[in-house]
Amino acid sequence: MLWLYLHFPHLLLDHIHRSNGNSSALVIVEGSGQKVMQACPAARSLGVAVGMRLKTAISLAPDLGIIRADQQYESRVLEDQARWLYRYAAYIVLVPPDGLLAEVGSLQRLYGGLQAVWQTLEDVLHERQLTAWPGLGHTPQAARLIARNGKGECTSDKDTILRVLAAMPLLAAEFDQRTRTRLQRIGLTRLGEVFSLPPAELARRFSPDALKYIQKIQGTRPDPQSPWQPPQHFRQQADFVQDIEHSQGLLFPLQRILCELENELCWRQQDTDCLLLVLQHRQTEPTRLRIRTSGPEHRASTFLNLIGLRFEQEPLQAPVVSLYLTVKRFLDREAPGGQDLLGESQDTNEAWHTLMSRLQARLGDTALVQLTTRADHRPERAWSTTGVRRTHSGNARVTTSQVPPRPLWLLQGPHPLSEPPAAWFSGPERISGGWWDDQRVHRDYYIAQLNSGQLAWVFRDAQGGWFIHGWFG
Amino acid sequence: MHTPTYAELFCFSNFTFLTGASHPHELAERAAELGYTALAITDVCSVAAIPRAWAALKESPVKLITGSWFQLADHPPGASLPRFILLARTRKGYGQLCRLITxxxxRAEKGQYQLFSDDMEQHALDDCLCLWLPPSTAEAEAEQALACGEWLLRLFEHRLWIAAARTLESSEEQQLARIHWLSDHLNCPVTATGEVHMHSRQRQPLQDVLTALRNHTTLENAGHCLFQNGERYLRPLKVLQRLFPEAWLKESVQIARQCTFEPGSLRYEYPPDLVPQEESPAGYLERITRKGERKRYPKGTPLPVQALIRKELGLISEMQYEHYFLTIHDIVDFARSRGILCQGRGSAANSAVCYCLGITEVNPAQTDLLFERFISKDRNEPPDIDVDFEHERREEVIQYIYQRYTRERAALAATVIRYRPRSAIRDVGKAIGFDPALVEQLLEGIDWRDKSTNWRQQILDKGLTRNPKVADQFFTLVNTLLGFPRHLSQHVGGFVISSGPLSELVPVENAAMADRTVIQWDKDDLESLGLMKVDVLALGMLTAIRKALTLISQQKGRPFHIQDIPQEDRATYNMLQTGDSIGVFQIESRAQMNMLPRLKPETFYDLVIEVAIVRPGPIQGDMVHPYLRRKHGLEAVNYPNDAVRSVLERTLGVPIFQEQVIKLAMVAAGFTAGEADQLRRAMAAWKVHGDMSPFREKLISGMLARGHSTDFAERLYQQICGFGGYGFPESHAASFALLVYVSAWIKRHYPATFYCALLNSQPMGFYSPSQLIQDARRHNVAILPPDINHSLWEHTLEGPDHKLRLGLRIIRGFPESAANRLCQQRPESGYRSAAETRNLAALNQREMELLAGANAMTGFAQNRHQAYWQLLEQEKPTRLFAAAENDNESYQPDTCSQLPEPTEGQNLFADYNSQGLSLERHPLALLKAQGHLQLCLSAEQLKTTKTGLPVQVAGLVTGRQRPGSASGVTFVTLEDETGNVNVVVWLETARRQRKPLLTARLLHVKGILEREGEIVHVMAGKLSDLSHLIQSLPISSRDFH
Amino acid sequence: MSELLETLLQDARVWQGHTHKRTTQVAEPTSYQALDNQLGGLGWPRGALSECLLDTPGIGELQLLIPLIQRFSQAGKTVFWLNPPHIPYAPALARENVSLDQMVLIHTEDKNDFLWTLENCLRSPVTGLVMAWPEELAAREVRRLQLAAEAGSNVCVLFRERRHIRQNSPAALRLELEPDDQQGLKVKVVKRRGSWPGQHCSLAMAHRAGLLQQTPACVLQGPWSGSAR
Structure with a gap:
């Protein structure tokens, strides 16, 4: 067996650069935000180094883009890489957070030699603008160490591989902290010196695990791996360093994702007719756009056109911080799209979805909304709409006494009060707040009955104007 | 309509942390403006704001009422959770309130409180009034509310009111209906209250921010945690009149009228325990002073001192300060009985009486310090004596105080921790919902000296917000939040001791440290109320001096005390004049070392000036150069008149000390005693909230009118500003100068002893052990490495030539208990193997590894690698048994011939890892031996290089400083094999070469040599990072330094 | 949910004797005793149209339906608001213990979409109640809706202007709504399938603004007296 290991020294940064189409200095910082974990080449050229305190990094590069490390995010991006690698190699192992392992011994014949495999991979990596250090080894650990130290060569010769390993400094050999310290303390500096210690002494004076590790590198102990299975659906995400304010700015990253999708569909020999595009915003609920094609489709250009049209109809509600595209529905190329839109199913859940998608298909996604309360004193901000979704009373029940009397109808906007009310019932209730988001409200609310018999929620604003804001319907 | 009268009885200040949005003085001033009859400050379980509110209302017709707000932690049977305000009616009621708060x-953790209904039953509260805050309809059923009211009514019959507020919030009508109903059913009167959280409606944004912070959320998500509006402010009477029935407003004034307690009436009663029954305090103080006098002056007291003692005793007795002096004497006496070295300082410390009582070692015959200058009859202000103790043993003194006076009667003063720019920006940013990483970025980029100009722009630039209005808000909020109290912490050592239970004078609460309690007032509060405190401080140098004296006593074979040190020793002054002061108390900083050769101290009083002159005050006042010129006779000394002469004569006509400046304001600018006192207070406080500018006009015009130059007047004003917060009185300087002299004398005459004692007192001082040891070597002290067969825990002096043997304490992380076992169990002939060491001294693996890492086992392992190899052998039970049977064989060291010898570089780095220093060659020496850095001059060579020459230097970066006062200059200290090189980097140079400046561990500098006297700097031009050279040494670890 | 439906069905069965031959047609009580009495104990018909005819909003017209909305939403049935004239205010609905998850708000652009949407909602088994605010409706359009309503068994309430009172309508129940004293609602039965019209009653609705408790006037001496012009 021959193993290929791909080490991505700054995978997240590559991923982000691809979505943003620029190359300003970027770093990933650890969760607490104190230390730099990854630095892109631009940042490194300014002197930013991995392990540096963020404070120092900022002093060196005042305009540094900072991204907080996120394990989930990282593993998702790694999985994206596995997905395309899967088109070239069937036996893949994920090595989080930043490595992929593939069995390539069996591929040599397919591609016509190791050199061809190596070249193919380099081309793909280049095309994808990914920095990856490849390494070959006769064991998974050997391939991994060689790759992570950037010592990869296109050779399957075991002696060469062992020689490279032996020359490797201890620090690079990735022993556990304790073992490494102990090896250093007795004056050893290279992996080869460890190889030459008698195995019995190694197990006795260090630990059986240290011996096992050495043997796994050398190949004298089996090192079974569990292969990765590709997921059934397609999902790709783009994250932006700076918020995108116009939909035009989303097309570039979308194009890349849609090309990925096209590749994936071609490889699967499948089509789709429904994409879900979710735009995430900083404060507000994400925008969910369901893109439907008229028939089964796989071309990126078609998808992009549809999305472009959609953007023209619906301008962005808020700046976008990231987006993802998912496809869950795959149609075989030959099979006719025999879907049952009306769905006379007994299952109410399904009936609900059928009805809603039918309504949305005709009226557009935004024509249908659901209601929810928000904790805010300002009446117009005490509620909001959400896209329709099937949930079951996730809302915590509020008891009557906690909510002050409020009208069942709220006017779209305050309406000037044109005549003095016939009777006043309660008030003033003073509401003042919202200075922080520029929607400051300063009003005295009253309940009053108009001459028409309508019961109104009226207020006086800071300028002394009187308005109707709701009806007690 | 007539104007109603009103007393606000429900008011939170910002001492209800993260709730109240105004300072106590803002509330007080606003209440006065509005014409309120009275204002009660009612913080949550606290009276911390009272002294500040009192100071603001002292001169005003508004009565200050002391109160506090409480919510119980449990329900009385069948009742809702009681929430109420207690107001102190009289001094007795105030004591009851304090006791309850205590x-x-x-019983709760620091910053919290817990009060149960049982406490209310058990505490006497008969002199407190109670305002009940009934629960809302959402919180409790009517019946439960009624039960709660009945319960309180039973406790506070005829002293209970129902508090009604009009906040104009949604549920107000129900609440008022409930209050009416309760009032009818309980037959209990209702009073109007404002539920005040801020002095003005303008503070609503800040109040919202505080609320969001308290709830650990952002404004956006705070939702209903925020108040619905900003009505909780001190509202004008006209508004109140519209909102409340007149009877309710009147009721508030009725309540206020009943409250007669005034904080100014608090008097501190000093513990009388120390005075024998049959004696008067004055008589007793005189008796023990005379006793001390005979000891101090066995050959008879000099006449001037006799007169001084008489005068001081008279003054003390007149002001009734005997107990204060006796208390300090008692504490100092205790320390002395335990052999703990101490030294008094502070305004009254260097008096003849204190010298006789042993509180200070500064001989009044030797200096010219007038007691009257420190205690004045006009200023009705308590004397202030701080006592420093050995830092390792101060805890014994503190425990003695607790034991002597009990926790009932002794507690530490608090220190109010306030919002500073960084914390304010961080917290406001958090509440507004700015990205924390971006806020950090903003903090990094802010130039603190550049106040308002590009703040807004920076906030916008960093992408924190797109909204310029929010950026403005942010700036305003940060500025308002600055100086807000965040929490109470413990003062470094200010003790308050009282004759009665302290908790009836001021509430006592827990500090973060176990077994520490603090009162709710800080130092300034105590001062404004005229209460006395004793400062029990820790000073590392006293530890070092005591250890040195002990060693000298051993060498001499007889006890040797501070008093035995000869005065005015020429050799000592000669040493100091060359700037050789590393390790010497107070004058070892770079600035002080620069001053020594210029000032050339020759007498004790020169040291007093040396200590005081390198301070912001004299420097900002540009008084340093005139003084130096006059001292060296380059400038004539003259005085405009005798009054000025009397103030400035001992400092050659140049004001150096804080009190000289104040005195000058009187004699040269015509300040009255009262104005001078105000000036002094402003100087003490202006860093916090004061402003010196009101004095400027008066000072300058006064001085011009009396014939002084504008220049001198302006400089004096600048000096006054410089003293702000860091004022340095002469008496302090004298106390410090004594320790300067003592430590310098020891360094000069007993160098090995001096460094040994310093190293045994770490951590303290400016310099690391590594730097001290290098300095020791430069003074020809031989240093020996730690060794399990020779070292003790402490560093010791070995042999007749006093070699300094490093102790095991130098090994980082090695526990003292293990060291003691190792020394006790050490065989006559020393340990023979790792196994023997481990077994006899019962050391664990980690401890053994630390010893191996320190290369402290050279007796049987020729190097570290071999030592570690021996340790890697896992303990086997058979070996243990064998050990018992056959010592010699089993304790054979176990070596491995395959292991490489450590190189010099490896040893060097291992030493640094283990001890933070190495006795091997310096890394720079090593690099130079390998042929690197050939063009670089060493620190030693620089001393003989001409000024103005281009030079190259290189060294390990041991310090990077950007002092606030020096405009953008960065000082870098480089260490090479011969000493330290001082590099000065100008702002422009720094900006262009950020990377090497900030990241290099080994820095190479091309620059120009500059010299001032014996002081040498390199003005940096090109900086290069040569850290890779360190990497190229055969290293074993990434961590170095 | 099914338990509740079961009870509802059982209730309906009890009344089947009094009603029409159509065994599928059941009804939902309005939960206003006075009105239920006027409607022969039946309430809102299911599988048929109901009309509420009124001049202006804000007289208690929604409060009339709140008990029904509450019941349906808590039983997991969807309640549609089709082209409402104002925003159904979520905090007020929450205060009435309405489960907001079941409220779906739809806005259509033209009448075709409106009719199509209403039909689809009426035919779906997930629907409990549809409230719709149509613009002008021709008689044949109402008939078309009536047919759609019959296909399902939901409650459908159309809110129309009072001037349409003279227009013929196939709706099974037509109510005329007017404001009454004490913030009450006067309800007149204009048409009721299978019975004579003309009954009327007045429903107390002051609680919709929380005006039930009489607060002592002496307390609330607020700035509104005199300040409101």
């Missing part, structure tokens, strides 16, 4: 605070 109970509630002492």
């Amino acid at each position: 109970t509630a605070r002492r």
Whole structure:
């Protein structure tokens, strides 16, 4: 067996650069935000180094883009890489957070030699603008160490591989902290010196695990791996360093994702007719756009056109911080799209979805909304709409006494009060707040009955104007 | 319509942390403006704001009422959770309130409180009034509310009111209906209250921010945690009149009228325990002073001192300060009985009486310090004596005080921790919902000296917000939040001791440290109320001096005390004049070392000036150069008149000390005693909230009118500003100068002893052990490495030539207990193997590894690698048994011939890892031996290089400083094999070469040599990072330094 | 949910004797005793149209339906608001213990979409109640809706202007709504399938603004007296 290991020294940064189409200095910082974990080449050229305190990094590069490390995010991006690698190699192992392992011994014949495999991979990596250090080894650990130290060569010769390993400094050999310290303390500096210690002494004076590790590198102990299975659906995400304010700015990253999708569909020999595009915003609920094609489709250009049209109809509600595209529905190329839109199913859940998608298909996604309360004193901000979704009373029940009397109808906007009310019932209730988001409200609310018999929620604003804001319907 | 009268009885200040949005003085001033009859400050389980509110209302017709707000932690049977305000009616009621707060605070963690209904039953509260805050309809059923009211009514019959507020919030109508109903059913009167959280409606944004912070959320998500509006402010009477029935407003004034307690009436009663029954305090103080006098002056007291003692005793007795002096004497006496070295300082410390009582070692015959200058009859202000103790043993003194006076009667003063720019920006940013990483970025980029100009722009630039209005808000909020109290912490050592239970004078609460309690007032509060405190401080140098004296006593074979040190020793002054002062108390900083060769101290009083002159005050006042010129006779000394002469004569006509400046304001600018006192207070406080500018006009015009130059007047004003917060009185300087002299004398005459004692007192001082040891070597002290067969825990002096043997304490992380076992169990002939060491001294693996890492086992392992190899052998039970049977064989060291010898570089780095220093060659020496850095001059060579020459230097970066006062200059200290090189980097140079400046561990500098006297700097031009050279040494670890 | 439906069905069965031959047609009580009495104990018909005819909003017209909305939403049935004239205010609905998850708000652009949407909602088994605010409706359009309503068994309430009172309508129940004293609602039965019209009653609705408790006037001496012009 021959193993290929791909080490991505700054995978997240590559991923982000691809979505943003620029190359300003970027770093990933650890969760607490104190230390730099990854630095892109631009940042490194300014002197930013991995392990540096963020404070120092900022002093060196005042305009540094900072991204907080996120394990989930990282593993998702790694999985994206596995997905395309899967088109070239069937036996893949994920090595989080930043490595992929593939069995390539069996591929040599397919591609016509190791050199061809190596070249193919380099081309793909280049095309994808990914920095990856490849390494070959006769064991998974050997391939991994060689790759992570950037010592990869296109050779399957075991002696060469062992020689490279032996020359490797201890620090690079990735022993556990304790073992490494102990090896250093007795004056050893290279992996080869460890190889030459008698195995019995190694197990006795260090630990059986240290011996096992050495043997796994050398190949004298089996090192079974569990292969990765590709997921059934397609999902790709783009994250932006700076918020995108116009939909035009989303097309570039979308194009890349849609090309990925096209590749994936071609490889699967499948089509789709429904994409879900979710735009995430900083404060507000994400925008969910369901893109439907008229028939089964796989071309990126078609998808992009549809999305472009959609953007023209619906301008962005808020700046976008990231987006993802998912496809869950795959149609075989030959099979006719025999879907049952009306769905006379007994299952109410399904009936609900059928009805809603039918309504949305005709009226557009935004024509249908659901209601929810928000904790805010300002009446117009005490509620909001959400896209329709099937949930079951996730809302915590509020008891009557906690909510002050409020009208069942709220006017779209305050309406000037044109005549003095016939009777006043309660008030003033003073509401003042919202200075922080520029929607400051300063009003005295009253309940009053108009001459028409309508019961109104009226207020006086800071300028002394009187308005109707709701009806007690 | 007539104007109603009103007393606000429900008011939170910002001492209800993260709730109240105004300072106590803002509330007080606003209440006065509005014409309120009275204002009660009612913080949550606290009276911390009272002294500040009192100071603001002292001169005003508004009566200050002391109160506090409480919520119980449990329900009385069948009742809703009681929430109420207690107001102190009389001094007795105030004591009851303090006691209750103390109970509630002492049982909870720091910053919290817990009060149960049982406490209310058990505490006497008969002199407190109670305002009940009934629960809302959402919180409790009517019946439960009624039960709660009945319960309170039973406790506070005829002293209970129902508090009604009009906040104009949604549920107000129900609440008012409930209040009416309760009032009818309980037959209990209702009073109007404002539920005040801020002095003005303009503070609503800040109040919202505080609320969001308290709830650990952002404004956006705070939702209903925020108040619905900003009505909780001090509202004008006209508004109140519209909102409340007149009877309710009147009721508030009725309540206020009943409250007669005034904080100014608090008097501190000093513990009388120390005075024998049959004696008067004055008589007793005189008796023990005379006793001390005979000891101090066995050959008879000099006449001037006799007169001084008489005068001081008279003054003390007149002001009734005997107990204060006796208390300090008692504490100092205790320390002395335990052999703990101490030294008094502070305004009254260097008096003849204190010298006789042993509080200070500064001989009044030797200096010219007038007691009257420190205690004045006009200023009705308590004397202030701080006592420094050995830092390792101060805890014994503190425990003695607790034991002597009990926790009932002794507690530490608090220190109010306030919002500073960084914390304010961080917290406001958090509440507004800015990205924390971006806020950090903003903090990094802010130039603190550049106040308002590009703040807004920076906020916008960093992408924190797109909204320029929010950016403005942010700036305003940060500025308002600055100086807000965040929490109470413990003062470094200010003790308050009282004759009665302290908790009836001021509430006592828990500090973060176990077994520490603090009162709710800080130092300034105590001062404004005229209460006395004793400062029990820790000073590392006293530890070092005591250890040195002990060693000298051993060498001499007889006890040797501070008093035995000869005065005015020429050799000592000669040493100091060359700037050789590393390790010497107070004058070892770079600035002080620069001053020594210029000032050339020759007498004790020169040291007093040396200590005081390198301070912001004299420097900002540009008084340093005139003084130096006059001292060296380059400038004539003259005085405009005798009054000025009397103030400035001992400092050659140049004001150096804080009190000289104040005195000058009187004699040269015509300040009255009262104005001078105000000036002094402003100087003490202006860093916090004061402003010196009101004095400027008066000072300058006064001085011009009396014939002084504008220049001198302006400089004096600048000096006054410089003293702000860091004022340095002469008496302090004298106390410090004594320790300067003592430590310098020891360094000069007993160098090995001096460094040994310093190293045994770490951590303290400016310099690391590594730097001290290098300095020791430069003074020809031989240093020996730690060794399990020779070292003790402490560093010791070995042999007749006093070699300094490093102790095991130098090994980082090695526990003292293990060291003691190792020394006790050490065989006559020393340990023979790792196994023997481990077994006899019962050391664990980690401890053994630390010893191996320190290369402290050279007796049987020729190097570290071999030592570690021996340790890697896992303990086997058979070996243990064998050990018992056959010592010699089993304790054979176990070596491995395959292991490489450590190189010099490896040893060097291992030493640094283990001890932070190495006795091997310096890394720079090593690099130079390998042929690197050939063009670089060493620190030693620089001393003989001409000024103005281009030079190259290189060294390990041991310090990077950007002092606030020096405009953008960065000082870098480089260490090479011969000493330290001082590099000065100008702002422009720094900006262009950020990377090497900030990241290099080994820095190479091309620059120009500059010299001033014996002081040498390199003005940096090109900086290069040569850290890779360190990497190229055969290293074993990434961590170095 | 099914338990509740079961009870509802059982209730309906009890009344089947009094009603029409159509065994599928059941009804939902309005939960206003006075009105239920006027409607022969039946309430809102299911599988048929109901009309509420009124001049202006804000007289208690929604409060009339709140008990029904509450019941349906808590039983997991969807309640549609089709082209409402104002925003159904979520905090007020929450205060009435309405489960907001079941409220779906739809806005259509033209009448075709409106009719199509209403039909689809009426035919779906997930629907409990549809409230719709149509613009002008021709008689044949109402008939078309009536047919759609019959296909399902939901409650459908159309809110129309009072001037349409003279227009013929196939709706099974037509109510005329007017404001009454004490913030009450006067309800007149204009048409009721299978019975004579003309009954009327007045429903107390002051609680919709929380005006039930009489607060002592002496307390609330607020700035509104005199300040409101």
